[in-house]
Structure formats: structure tokens, C-alpha cells
Amino acid sequence: MFNPYNIDLDKNPANFQPLTPLSFLARTAAVYPHLTSVIYEDRRFTWAETYDRCRRLASYLAALGIKEGDTVAAMLPNVPAMHELHFAVPMAGAVLNTLNLRLDAASIAFQLDHGSARIVFVDPEFSDLIAEATTLMTEPKPLIFDVDDMALDGGKRIGEVEYETAIVQGNPQFVPRYPEDEWNAIALSYTSGTTGNPKGVVTHHRGAYLNAVSNVLAANLGRHPIYLWTLPMFHCNGWCFPWTIAVTAGINVCLRRVDPAKIFDLIAEHGVTHMSGAPIVYNALINAPGAARGNAARSVHGLIAGAAPPVAVLAGAESIGIKLTHVYGLTEVYGPAAFCAAQPGWDDLSADGRAQLTRRQGVPYPLQEAVTVIDPETMQPVPRDGETIGEVMFRGNIVMKGYLRNANATRDAFAGGWFHTGDLGVVDEDGYVIIKDRSKDIIISGGENISSVEVEDVLYKHPAVLFAAVVAKPDPKWGEVPCAFVELKPGTTATEADILGYCREHLPGFKSPKAVVFGELPKTSTGKIQKFVLRGKVGSAKAISA
Structure with a gap:
């Protein structure tokens, strides 16, 4: 059928560019070069410096032969290098695999083998673990980069290259390799799913870009937020927040490990405005000795995920100045892809009444197409009665490509044109999803599956x-x-x-x-x-x- 809007109106470089969160860093470095990007202990970087460091490291990786389709792993806490790798690795065309610091050597070895990691960046605290893991691998051993940390006592080097040396030797004129197709993979993350066999979740540049922007809207970040890294960056790429803070030209306040006293000090010292974490993090802050309360507490906006947070946690967080927004998601949807969107009038309710509403898993993220509850047999939405149980499902651009080297699991996950979470829930009269039963095989402890x-x-x-x-x-x-x-x-x-x-x-x-x-x-x-x-x-x- 003739359509005049399809004649001589083709895509070209002037009117179409593949979406990638790498563009956030380039723009912010150009517009706000002198603003602070990262704070860690006594180290500070500007956005111009971060962009330079990432390009240098990307050039070093490219010189080693790292290319599209290669996997680069990282065994790092929330330190500046972990933030930079979220840009440097995809700038080289490769895929970033952030490793869970809580896993044992056998699990790490499986992931390095399954993802065919060519390089792994290692913090000295975890050098023994990685050394053991590499002895258990069946695939060729990856090249190891040490990432020294002056704030760490102990640990040892086991690598062939030190991180800062690679940056110094990198090319400052390196041109980042943006993806030709926004569907290209940007990250690989492992999840246990509903069985004991880990599955490699592959996410793409388009989804990372869109979820980063959705975070801005869902968390009310505004411009130049000061974000405290209480959420592990290894967990779903820190819910895409490395890219989110880049688009907002904010400050990443890095924190090696969760320590309530340290967290309160950083909030006060740097004027932290936002943070994220599992209920356990907020519970630790609520019960910390000497926590400022009431008018003495500094106002911080927090995202909370995991199991539905207890009313006591939501109310307790408010008492120490942290206003929480409940988010919901899985590794397969880039972390949070649904949230309990607040409605006018909620602030006028009692703390208990407000908590009952904010505990819900909620509605789709702004740039996610849909989250709802569906009868898995008929694939029809359940009624909005708050009683009829079905399976929680997602659909949209903020959904993974699929599971690496696991076609059967990918096919099952996308049956009927929806991503099946395995979680059971209902939809209330407001259209908000409420989980009634996590998938039968999954326990969420401290935010980890x-x-x-x-x-x-x-x-x-x-x-x-x-x-x-x-x-x-x-x-x-x-x-x-x-x-x-x-x-x-x-x-x-x-x-x-x-x-x-x-x-x-x-x-x-x-x-x-x-x-x-x-x-x-x-x-x-x-x-x-x-x-x-x-x-x-x-x-x-x-x-x-x-």
C-alpha cells in the first residue's frame, strides 16, 4: 500500500543515532566539565577527568584486542574504577560482567567460563577468591588487572597489569566505539532464577539508556543530584545508576562497604540527596546509634527494593529523614522497572496509611511499556480486584535480550509475548501490582536472590x-x-x-x-x-x- 511518509524519508546519521548511555558521559563532560563526578575517600574527579580516564582505559583494552562480543568481568566494590568500567568497557565495544562479591569460587569460575571472560578486574580484597576461581575454570584463563585501593588494608596483587598504569598508558584521543545497533549487548549479569543453575542475563544499550532516564523520573533526581552508593554496582549494574548519574551530571559518592556511621558522615559531609538499597540497608540506618531524627535529620530520597518492605522500615526511614519510594524488578529488567508512583494526598495520610500504599510494587517505569498480572494459562490480564492471583509480567524496551547460551530458558521467559517473572501477584483497584508470593524457589535476603x-x-x-x-x-x-x-x-x-x-x-x-x-x-x-x-x-x- 502506498504511503507517502515512507518515500525519501529514510534514516540517516543526521536524524537517527542508536541509543546508548555512553552518550550521557560525552555530553556531561562537554557541558559540565568542571563539575565533580566522583568522590571516594580523599579522591575527587571531574566529569572531564572521568571521560578522559574512561577513554584511556577503553583504548588500552582495544589495544589488547578487546572487541565487540568480548566479555570483560569485574570483581570490585563501589570504588571509582567500578563506576568507570560501566563506560570504558562498552566504549571498547565489549560487554561488562560485574561479579557478585558474595559468591564462592566455584560460582565465580562458572560465570567466567560461561561468559568467556577475557579480562577480569580485581580488587585486592578479593584476589584470593579470584585466584581460586581461575584454577577451577575450564576455559582459557582471563587476563587479570589489579585495582589497588589505598583505603584498603591488606589484600595482594595477583594480576599482570595495574588499573592506574593502564589508564596512564591509554590514548587520551581514543574515539569511543558506539554501537552500530542499539540492540548490541552492553552487560552480562548472572541470576539464579528459579533453579539452582545460574543464567546469564544479557542486556542491551537501548534498555540501559531508557532505564537510566526512567530512574531520573521515578526517583525525582532532577539536576545535579548527589548520589550515595549504598547499592552494590555489581547488582544489575547498580540498577543502571552509573549511567543515570551521568545523564543528570550528578555526583557519585562511592562507598566501599555499608557502614551506618560512615553513611551518616557522608550524607552530612557531601549533602547527599539520593540513595538506593535493600530493606536491610535502611533497617541498619534506622537502628544505628546516634542517628539524627526529626528536624535534625537531613532529607534524603531513597529507593527501596527486595521483598515488600515492612511498615516499620518505611516509617522508621521517615523518622531519620529518608523518604522511600518502593521499586520492583529483576535482573532481567535491568533492576527496577516498576515503582509505586506516589499520588497527591498520600503525604497527608498517617505514617501507617502511607506505608500500606507505598509497599505496593506499583506501575511501569516511565519508559517501560507495561507491568501487570496475567493468568499464565489464558495469557489474559486478571481483574483489578486485589484478589485474583496471576503471574507478574513485563513488556517493553526495558527487558533483557535473553539468557546467554540458553535458548530454552529464553523461549520460556518470553512465552506469549511477555517476560514471565515467576512472581505471583494481584492488581488492585488503582491498577497497582501487589506481589503475593515471590516465585516459589527464590528467597530475597538483603537484596540478593x-x-x-x-x-x-x-x-x-x-x-x-x-x-x-x-x-x-x-x-x-x-x-x-x-x-x-x-x-x-x-x-x-x-x-x-x-x-x-x-x-x-x-x-x-x-x-x-x-x-x-x-x-x-x-x-x-x-x-x-x-x-x-x-x-x-x-x-x-x-x-x-x-
């Missing part, structure tokens, strides 16, 4: 265990922790200490159960363990009636 299947696999290897099931148990510090229900083999014995010790030998500490309950496990007539009964026994927020 733990697969109950992975923990159960370890329990079943114990010689005395006949049946095992792991569910989430509420915890005042971590939000929720793994609790193991164990049915022993006839004629065998085991104590809670035995089981817990065995798990700690075979799992990272944060994945190990924190309690064990012995006894016969409830089962269906076909022998399936009834986890909803176990959730009810420990008062899990996941407990549902069916």
Missing part, C-alpha cells in the same frame, strides 16, 4: 537427609533468610548444628540456612512437598492459602 532449589540440592547430599525443603523465614535484619525443613532417613541422626555446618561447607554464607526444622514434611498424594504449609509454619510473607 537465593534459589531454594540450590540449597535443597546441597541438603539432599547430606547422608542423613531423606527429604528437604527450603523456604523464606522473616528476619529483622535481612528481610528474609533461608529456613530448612528436613526429614531424616530412618535410623539416622543429625542435629541442627550438623546440618548448618554441612551447608556452610558447600554454600556461600548468605545462601546457607539460618535455621533447621526437623520432622515429616507435608506432601501431596503424589509425593510433592507442600511448601505453602511450610511457609505458613514460619510466618513467611510468601504463605498463601493454596
Whole structure:
């Protein structure tokens, strides 16, 4: 069919450029070159300096042969180098894989192998862990870069190149390699999903660009925010905030580890305006000795994610000056891609009434197409009655490309033209999503996903265990922790200490159960363990009636 709007009106470099968050850094460095970009201990950088450092490092990587399709990994805390790698690695055309600092050597080795990492940047604190991980790899070993940190006592170098040396030797005139296609991968992040097998989530430049801008709108960042890095940058690329703060020409206040006293000092010293984190971070601040309260507290806007935050955390955060916005998402949607958008009049409600509203998972991010609850059998939206349970699903540009080297999992995740989260929820009369049950195998502890299947696999290897099931148990510090229900083999014995010790030998500490309950496990007539009964026994927020 003839359409005059398609004649001689083609894309060209003047009217179309692939979206990439790399453009945020270039623009901010040009417009605000002298504004501060990063603060860490006694180090400060301007946006012009950050842009220069990133280009130099990208040139160094390119000179080593790093190119499109290559993976560059990072085992780093929230230090300036971790921020810079979010730009330098894609500037070289490569894909950034940020490694979870809480994992064990075997898990790290799997990710380095599966992602075919050619380079890994290592903080001295984690050098022994990376050294062990590389001995477990089956693929060629990556080149190791040491990233020294004067603020760290201890640690050692294990690499062939030191980070600052690479920057000094890099080319300051290097022209960043922007993607020819915005669908090109920018990052690789691993998630345990609903099974014990890690899946490599591949995200693209377009999604990173759009989610970075969505963060600006959802978090009310405005211009030149001062952002405190309490959220790990390794977690979903810090929810895209390295790119978000670049587009707003803000300040990244880096923090090596979460320390309430240090956090309050940095808030006061630098005038922090925004932060993000799991409920455990805010709970630590609320209960910190000497925390300023009421009019004495400095006003900070915070994003909170993870399990639905307890009312006590939301109200407690307000008492120390932190106004929280609840966000929801997964690694597959770049971190948060839905939020509880505040409505006029909420501030006039009581603290409890306001908290009940803000605990909801909410509505789509501004640049995400949709988040809703769908009947997975009919693929039809559930009614807005707050009662009919379905699966929470996303659709839009802020959704991953898919799982690396896992076509079956990718196909299943996108069945019916929606991304299936595996979380169960309802939609209330306002159109806000409310999660009723996290996916059956996932426990969210301190903002980190733990697969109950992975923990159960370890329990079943114990010689005395006949049946095992792991569910989430509420915890005042971590939000929720793994609790193991164990049915022993006839004629065998085991104590809670035995089981817990065995798990700690075979799992990272944060994945190990924190309690064990012995006894016969409830089962269906076909022998399936009834986890909803176990959730009810420990008062899990996941407990549902069916």
C-alpha cells in the first residue's frame, strides 16, 4: 500500500543515532566539565577527568584486542574504577560482567567460563577468591588487572597489569566505539532464577539508556543530584545508576562497604540527596546509634527494593529523614522497572496509611511499556480486584535480550509475548501490582536472590537427609533468610548444628540456612512437598492459602 511518509524519508546519521548511555558521559563532560563526578575517600574527579580516564582505559583494552562480543568481568566494590568500567568497557565495544562479591569460587569460575571472560578486574580484597576461581575454570584463563585501593588494608596483587598504569598508558584521543545497533549487548549479569543453575542475563544499550532516564523520573533526581552508593554496582549494574548519574551530571559518592556511621558522615559531609538499597540497608540506618531524627535529620530520597518492605522500615526511614519510594524488578529488567508512583494526598495520610500504599510494587517505569498480572494459562490480564492471583509480567524496551547460551530458558521467559517473572501477584483497584508470593524457589535476603532449589540440592547430599525443603523465614535484619525443613532417613541422626555446618561447607554464607526444622514434611498424594504449609509454619510473607 502506498504511503507517502515512507518515500525519501529514510534514516540517516543526521536524524537517527542508536541509543546508548555512553552518550550521557560525552555530553556531561562537554557541558559540565568542571563539575565533580566522583568522590571516594580523599579522591575527587571531574566529569572531564572521568571521560578522559574512561577513554584511556577503553583504548588500552582495544589495544589488547578487546572487541565487540568480548566479555570483560569485574570483581570490585563501589570504588571509582567500578563506576568507570560501566563506560570504558562498552566504549571498547565489549560487554561488562560485574561479579557478585558474595559468591564462592566455584560460582565465580562458572560465570567466567560461561561468559568467556577475557579480562577480569580485581580488587585486592578479593584476589584470593579470584585466584581460586581461575584454577577451577575450564576455559582459557582471563587476563587479570589489579585495582589497588589505598583505603584498603591488606589484600595482594595477583594480576599482570595495574588499573592506574593502564589508564596512564591509554590514548587520551581514543574515539569511543558506539554501537552500530542499539540492540548490541552492553552487560552480562548472572541470576539464579528459579533453579539452582545460574543464567546469564544479557542486556542491551537501548534498555540501559531508557532505564537510566526512567530512574531520573521515578526517583525525582532532577539536576545535579548527589548520589550515595549504598547499592552494590555489581547488582544489575547498580540498577543502571552509573549511567543515570551521568545523564543528570550528578555526583557519585562511592562507598566501599555499608557502614551506618560512615553513611551518616557522608550524607552530612557531601549533602547527599539520593540513595538506593535493600530493606536491610535502611533497617541498619534506622537502628544505628546516634542517628539524627526529626528536624535534625537531613532529607534524603531513597529507593527501596527486595521483598515488600515492612511498615516499620518505611516509617522508621521517615523518622531519620529518608523518604522511600518502593521499586520492583529483576535482573532481567535491568533492576527496577516498576515503582509505586506516589499520588497527591498520600503525604497527608498517617505514617501507617502511607506505608500500606507505598509497599505496593506499583506501575511501569516511565519508559517501560507495561507491568501487570496475567493468568499464565489464558495469557489474559486478571481483574483489578486485589484478589485474583496471576503471574507478574513485563513488556517493553526495558527487558533483557535473553539468557546467554540458553535458548530454552529464553523461549520460556518470553512465552506469549511477555517476560514471565515467576512472581505471583494481584492488581488492585488503582491498577497497582501487589506481589503475593515471590516465585516459589527464590528467597530475597538483603537484596540478593537465593534459589531454594540450590540449597535443597546441597541438603539432599547430606547422608542423613531423606527429604528437604527450603523456604523464606522473616528476619529483622535481612528481610528474609533461608529456613530448612528436613526429614531424616530412618535410623539416622543429625542435629541442627550438623546440618548448618554441612551447608556452610558447600554454600556461600548468605545462601546457607539460618535455621533447621526437623520432622515429616507435608506432601501431596503424589509425593510433592507442600511448601505453602511450610511457609505458613514460619510466618513467611510468601504463605498463601493454596
